[in-house]
Each structure stands twice: as C-alpha cells, then as structure tokens.
Amino acid sequence: MHLRRGVSFPVLLLLAVLFAGVGGRAGTAFAAGQSGTGTELGEVGTITAAPGAPVSGKIRIVNANLPYPSGTVASLRAIENRAHPDFITLAEIHDFTPAELSGALPGYGAYKDPVMLQGHSPAQSINNAIMWRSDRWQLVDGGRVKIVDDDRVVFHHHRARFDRFAVWGVFKRIKDGAVVSVIATHQMVNPNRWRQWGDEPFTRQEQYGEGMSYIAQLGAELYAYGPVLIGGDMNSHPTDGIWAAAPRLTDAGYSYTKDSGVMYQFFPKSVTVAEHSEMRVRSDHPANITVLSMNDATALD
16 A cells, blocks of 8 residues: 555564664754654654663553643643653643753653654644653663654644654663663544545545554664653554554554553563553543563564
8 A cells, every 4th residue: 555655554563773883963952862853754764772681670651641731740740749650751742842841850851852843733743752760761862753744634623734753762771771762652633533634545544554654663673772662642542443553553562551542551562561550630631651560571683
C-alpha cells in the first residue's frame, strides 16, 4: 500500500543499527539531543548511542496528556508526589520549554525538540516531551520524528489539518550503565470517530496505521541500544481495527498497560508489570502509571 509522497508501510522490527559512538551532539541547546529534527515523514536520522548493560530492577513511568497550561505545574507535581517516576512522557505540552518543565519539577530533566516546524499545525511539532529523574538517568541522545503528515479531519464540525510527531530519548542509568530508550507521542484523533475531508487516496485508518509503522520502525532502531518504552495518547482502542496502536505494537513485540481511555504504556514482552494504576490530573485523560520489572532486558543484536 502506498500513501502520500509514495511512502510504503515500513517493515516492522527492521533493525537499522545506526552506530556513531557515544555521547550527544555538540552545538545544540542541550548537553545531549538533536535540534530541529523530524522535518520529513518517518525520518529518524543518526542515533548517537551505544548498547548498555542489561536493565535490572524496576522502572516507574507515567504517561500524561496536559492540554491545560494553567494546570500543568500542579499536575506534574502531583504525579511526582504519587508515583516518583523515573520517566514521564507528555503530550499537548507545546506551551512549555524544557527549562520550564525542569523548573516546574526540580530534580527532573526535560527534553523536547525546541524548534517549531512550519506546517499544517506548527504547535504539534513541539507538543511532546520526555522528563526523567536526573539523579538516576542521563540523556545520551534524542530527537523528533514526524509520524503523520497532513491529517485532514473534520474535528468538532470544522475542517482541520494536523501533522503528528514522536519524541525519542536514549537514557543511560548512572549507577550501572544500563540503557533504555523512551518514546513520547500523540497520535491522530480516532479515525473511527472523526471523518476525513478532501480528496485523499487513502483513508484515515490507513494514515493512522502508517504512523504506527513509523513508531514501530523508530522503536526497532532504538532497540539496538537497549529496551524501548513507548508512551502517549494514542487516540485509539484495542478493538478499533488492525491499524490501531495496540494491535500494531503488539505485533511488533510489545505488551502494554492503558488507562480507562486512550493513554498507553508499551514495553517489551520480556518485561513484566509490577504495578499499574491511573490518577486524575488537570486533563481530559487520567495519567497512566506503570511500574515495570525489567528482568535484565537487553538490546537486540
């Protein structure tokens, strides 16, 4: 199947090991991480990282969608107070810079691409972020990938056009050199609920499925360095169709937890769930809290 720009579905779990040494890129706004990436659909670019030690123990991770800026700081502090997470993946966070996110939650680093891209929905390009416990983890590299280009949707009775993105980070645990990668994303609104407008050669279900293929491909590339954790507002349900997030990433080798709605945490099938809950935050969705037993998970060679 071919969609816009002649792009075909990527082969799931195709490991493209892009190896360029250890450390981050110099000359960006961060000690590590890329800036201004994710301009082309599905393009990952070079990942500057190295495989880490097996990941033992537990990792606590929270996924939250925080669309109301007036409640973001209070919500982040409530999440930290309850869950004490290693990582937080965030959606609808375009109003906050990484420095503002870190300032709101002392002891945590924050990464998002700081460059707003021009396109169909510029704010979407800076709408996702990853936060981490800076006393436990160090960001090695990170970037942004465009997963949807020009979703033409009739949203709340108005014609809208959206691009969608995923932000990724490779993290090294300070105490033992274990490496995990974290992806934060926000998928297009549910194709079974919101219809398409315009003369397009594909359906919104197909476009959503292509976006999931790009996420799976990104995860496969990151798996060269350590296990991959994918979190976000996926705007779909497991029974919606084969194009939806849960069946697509299950086929790609992931298990998942979810809240009562559409907030998901995906993780390798070798990893098990130690605890799972949800909590109310200032949002249209609960925050999804997952504690993972990592079971000495490693990179895939």
